Amino acid sequence: MLADDLTAAAVLAAMPCFPVPPHGTSPAIEALRAARAGHGLAIGADGMMLILRRPWLALDVPVTPPISAYLPYGSIGTPRADLRCGLIPRGHIEEILDNFRASLPNEQGAFILWNETTRAFAVHFPDIDQATPTRLVYRPPILQPDWHVICDIHSHGAGPAFFSATDDSDDAHATKISLVFGRFGHPDGPSMAARLCAGGMFLALPQSPFAGDRHAT
Ligand SMILES: [Zn+2]
Structure with missing residues (x-):
């Protein structure tokens, strides 16, 4: 047995x-x-x-x-x-994009957190250990009780939005939505790459996690 x-x-x-x-x-x-x-x-x-x-x-x-x-x-x-938390308020991603633009030419990171008791979302800008136009080292938030990381977001500055080998190893064991924004400053930018990290896999998101977006990611 x-x-x-x-x-x-x-x-x-x-x-x-x-x-x-x-x-x-x-x-x-x-x-x-x-x-x-x-x-x-x-x-x-x-x-x-x-x-x-x-x-x-x-x-x-x-x-x-x-x-x-x-x-x-x-x-x-x-x-x-x-x-289960519902769609993320549009204003949160706009606040993050404004912060990413203000951080150019460097890369920048942000988290969207959610409280399972109050069902409130919050934006968290992490402590940055190193930020350059091609490299970013930041620390995940220390979560208070009831709070969860929903999205881990970083910019690639003027570079393209994609998941690098570094991003893959950072995301390997997490359960979260991972987003990269790139092509800031381009006429058609910024662009976004998105995935759901769960069960050791990287999965396509069936729809945008943000309220008011009609497009699939
Ligand atoms: Zn990256």
Whole structure:
């Protein structure tokens, strides 16, 4: 039995995994989907779904293609990536863009935080260890109780907006929305690159996280 093997039990506790019954759900899967925070895998005939919850995020994302072997399982259901915190007020991103412009030619960073009790958003400008036009070292905020990092945002100054190898290693273990703004000062700028970092993956955002944006990112 799994529970008799300490290593196997620890692995299963770190990433629980649930077969989907033929009718499509089980109390354990429902509890995971409703949880304030947690994660686990649902295994269905149509693939494996990572179910990840944070106070601000409800993410169901397939992590395998459909399984071709016969399985007496139900469907993992529909993917979702919903902001439980709601959309981020437009004014916050405008404040950050103004700050990034004022910091040119240097790169600059900012965080958008959210309080799960008051449901308020806040902008946090981090302590900067080093800022140049091509390099930025900044510290994540020390969070007070109930506060969560929703967005980690930095500028590439006049350079293009993309995720560098440094950005990839910075984002590897986080659960957050990561945004890069670049091409400040260009006629068609600034431009934005966006991704959701979760479960060790970088995922496309299905929609802009900002209120009033109609465009997909
Ligand atoms: Zn970068």
